[in-house]
Amino acid sequence: MAIRSGCGGMHHPYLHAYTQNPVQWPPAPPGRQAGRRYVVAPPACGPASTAQPPPRPTSHTAAVRWRGTHPVRGSGRTSPAAAAADAAAPTSSTPPPPPAFSSCCWEAVMARAPLPVQPVTAVAVAAAAAAAAAVTPSLVGGGWGAALAAAAAAAALTSLAWPRFATDTLRLHGTVFPSPATPGDWPLVGRVAGLAAAVAARRVCYLFADWRAAAGAPNWQVWMAGSRTVFITHPADVRHVLARVNPPRDTAALASLGLLLSPRMALLTAGDIHTRWRRLVVPPLNADRVLAVAVAAVVADVAGGGGRLAAALGTAADVADRGAAAGTAGAADAAAGGSFCPGQLLEWLTLSVIHEVLVSQPLPSDEILDKLNSLLPLFIPVEMVPSPKKLFAPRAVGRLQAAGAYFKALYVRHEAARLAAYEDGSWKAVPPKDILDVLLADVDQPKGAYRGDRLRLAADYMLLFMAGYDTTAHSLEWGILTLCRHPEVQDRIVDEVADVLGCSRSTPAAELPLTPASLDRLTYLQAVWKEVLRLYPITAAGPNRRTQVPVTLPSDGSVIPAGTAIKLSQFVVLHDEAVFPDAHAFVPERWLPDGPGGAAGVKVASGSYFPFGLGPIACPGRRLSQLEWKTTIVCILWGYQVRLATKEPVRGVDLGTFRPAPYEVRVTRRAGAPPPPACA
Numbered sequence: 116m117a118i119r120s121g122c123g124g125m126h127h128p129y130l131h132a133y134t135q136n137p138v139q140w141p142p143a144p145p146g147r148q149a150g151r152r153y154v155v156a157p158p159a160c161g162p163a164s165t166a167q168p169p170p171r172p173t174s175h176t177a178a179v180r181w182r183g184t185h186p187v188r189g190s191g192r193t194s195p196a197a198a199a200a201d202a203a204a205p206t207s208s209t210p211p212p213p214p215a216f217s218s219c220c221w222e223a224v225m226a227r228a229p230l231p232v233q234p235v236t237a238v239a240v241a242a243a244a245a246a247a248a249a250v251t252p253s254l255v256g257g258g259w260g261a262a263l264a265a266a267a268a269a270a271a272l273t274s275l276a277w278p279r280f281a282t283d284t285l286r287l288h289g290t291v292f293p294s295p296a297t298p299g300d301w302p303l304v305g306r307v308a309g310l311a312a313a314v315a316a317r318r319v320c321y322l323f324a325d326w327r328a329a330a331g332a333p334n335w336q337v338w339m340a341g342s343r344t345v346f347i348t349h350p351a352d353v354r355h356v357l358a359r360v361n362p363p364r365d366t367a368a369l370a371s372l373g374l375l376l377s378p379r380m381a382l383l384t385a386g387d388i389h390t391r392w393r394r395l396v397v398p399p400l401n402a403d404r405v406l407a408v409a410v411a412a413v414v415a416d417v418a419g420g421g422g423r424l425a426a427a428l429g430t431a432a433d434v435a436d437r438g439a440a441a442g443t444a445g446a447a448d449a450a451a452g453g454s455f456c457p458g459q460l461l462e463w464l465t466l467s468v469i470h471e472v473l474v475s476q477p478l479p480s481d482e483i484l485d486k487l488n489s490l491l492p493l494f495i496p497v498e499m500v501p502s503p504k505k506l507f508a509p510r511a512v513g514r515l516q517a518a519g520a521y522f523k524a525l526y527v528r529h530e531a532a533r534l535a536a537y538e539d540g541s542w543k544a545v546p547p548k549d550i551l552d553v554l555l556a557d558v559d560q561p562k563g564a565y566r567g568d569r570l571r572l573a574a575d576y577m578l579l580f581m582a583g584y585d586t587t588a589h590s591l592e593w594g595i596l597t598l599c600r601h602p603e604v605q606d607r608i609v610d611e612v613a614d615v616l617g618c619s620r621s622t623p624a625a626e627l628p629l630t631p632a633s634l635d636r637l638t639y640l641q642a643v644w645k646e647v648l649r650l651y652p653i654t655a656a657g658p659n660r661r662t663q664v665p666v667t668l669p670s671d672g673s674v675i676p677a678g679t680a681i682k683l684s685q686f687v688v689l690h691d692e693a694v695f696p697d698a699h700a701f702v703p704e705r706w707l708p709d710g711p712g713g714a715a716g717v718k719v720a721s722g723s724y725f726p727f728g729l730g731p732i733a734c735p736g737r738r739l740s741q742l743e744w745k746t747t748i749v750c751i752l753w754g755y756q757v758r759l760a761t762k763e764p765v766r767g768v769d770l771g772t773f774r775p776a777p778y779e780v781r782v783t784r785r786a787g788a789p790p791p792p793a794c795a
């Protein structure tokens with residue numbers, strides 16, 4: 116049965132989609148869609164390239180010490196199981212046989228040998244500048260000065276106009292994809308203004324969904340200041356590009372991260388250096404003992420005597436109890452502290468967990484959280500200004516660098532303390548107990564991931580803090596919000612915990628037998644987690660990559676030439692009606708074999724599910740985040756029922772990570788729940 120989200124009238128169509136009236140995707144163009152499945156229409160003019168780019172080399176997993184303790188997923192290689200799953204992917208996504216070459220059209224010829232954009236552009240720009248310099252003095256008088264000014268102006272205009280003309284009109288660079296026919300496209304700068312407005316309004320992922328609707332095709336293109344971005348949202352193409360071709364991330368689109376400490380931060384690197392880093396870090400991040408530490412840290416905060424979230428829940432429930440006894444439940448409760456905003460508490464929780472995982476210590480204060488939170492609003496504006504960014508946004512860059520220096524100092528402190536502990540014997544380096552042990556064991560190894568580069572190591576240390584906290588916190592915010600709207604799902608989760616883990620309702624939440632293995636047995640909870648992340652993917656705008664070789668898309672043989680920026684919008688794919696029937700409704704059952712689509716439906720949905728990315732450089736924190744989410748939800752629901760206290764509709768906010776606008780929850784003690792722990 117489909118369960119619909121229940122928050123009232125919102126403004127944007129895609130926000131509105133989460134209300135009682137889910138909107139349908141606009142129909143796919145003829146030939147692209149049949150029933151629920153994509154079918155491939157033979158191209159009118161067959162593209163030429165039959166050659167697939169060679170798969171990128173994938174890494175081999177696992178530092179020896181951790182072998183056997185981590186799942187293959189995210190370890191940096193494509194496992195045989197993953198390859199088999201890929202091979203068995205639904206028919207909608209199986210690459211069709213390559214179309215035969217037809218010499219009838221120019222595009223097909225160029226698809227076969229797409230010209231690299233930059234050299235052609237450089238020649239056009241130089242020619243325009245030379246012509247302007249030669250002609251201007253004789254036309255308007257003046258000497259070298261006028262000639263130089265004219266050359267510069269001609270070069271600037273040509274570098275904006277030529278790539279678009281060459282690609283869209285002359286068709287020099289592979290397939291021309293449809294462009295969204297929405298207002299806001301200016302001839303020279305393309306959709307820069309529209310994007311800037313969406314950034315300012317924090318609705319970038321919704322803009323991409325608008326573009327998808329306007330383009331009328333799953334893959335489309337937009338121009339921004341002389342460069343083309345191809346958006347790929349056809350599920351088969353997404354899988355092909357991420358899991359098989361695996362182009363590197365578009366470092367130009369992530370340059371602000373490199374300003375923090377080092378442009379050699381793992382997220383910005385590719386090839387061997389990145390492979391070595393993944394081999395070092397991914398296995399321990401997914402090792403059972405590290406995951407068990409994470410689960411225990413969550414239980415301590417949500418259900419333990421001294422936890423912040425536990426305290427907030429307990430206080431709010433006490434107020435509700437008193438209000439109920441005095442007959443004043445409602446606004447009076449809220450005024451008396453009977454409701455709270457979970458956002459900050461969840462960020463504290465997830466940062467505490469990653470702190471434990473990294474350095475085996477509880478988070479000492481709010482300082483690191485404040486530093487990280489102050490960074491996020493800086494990234495997008497710095498990203499939007501041209502390079503050199505220091506020139507165009509000196510203050511924001513200065514603040515980014517100051518934050519980088521803070522994290523470098525933090526790493527240096529942690530390293531010094533750990534080395535001292537090794538020295539005085541209070542901490543054993545072998546076997547490694549946390550990520551800091553793993554990093555320190557490697558840093559000076561001549562064949563290791565870092566080879567003495569401590570600045571890079573500090574940058575990656577910071578990356579783990581950054582990537583590991585707000586993503587999971589927002590997934591929990593979305594989860595709690597969704598559960599507030601669906602009390603019946605709350606009850607079903609509690610029943611499942613009691614049944615599957617064999618727990619009596621009088622067991623305190625802190626004593627539930629929660630481990631990575633036991634949480635894996637909660638299949639309904641798993642379905643709820645997946646569905647929340649489908650409806651609200653945290654990196655909603657999606658991974659961005661840049662092709663290094665020409666890529667032929669399996670859906671229709673379109674060719675994306677080397678050097679093209681591509682975006683794979685999770686928000687669009689994960690709301691695609693062709694793959695997820697009733698895509699804007701909350702339907703956890705779609706992930707259960709006995710749900711509405713049956714086992715086949717689960718298979719189709721799974722084939723297009725990628726909130727953590729896909730392929731060799733997908734998110735290595737998926738499992739950690741999943742366990743944090745499940746543990747938090749179980750610990751909350753075991754003791755309490757949650758309700759939304761905020762009356763207004765809760766909007767989605769895309770600030771690089773996609774989160775709900777702050778909202779308040781009210782909690783009441785669940786009937787039969789054991790008394791809360793005494794506060795430490």
Ligand code: HEM
Nearest residue numbers: 382582583586587590653654658727728732733734736740
């Ligand atoms: C709901 C939670 C999370 C979501 C939705 C998420 C999503 C993602 C996505 C989409 C990527 C990029 C994949 C690509 O480019 O194809 C990524 C990368 C990454 N994530 Fe996560 N993530 C989450 C939690 C975490 C956690 C808890 C950690 C903890 C360590 C983490 C660490 C990383 C790192 C280090 C990378 C870069 C990987 C690389 O460069 O190879 N993430 N994540």
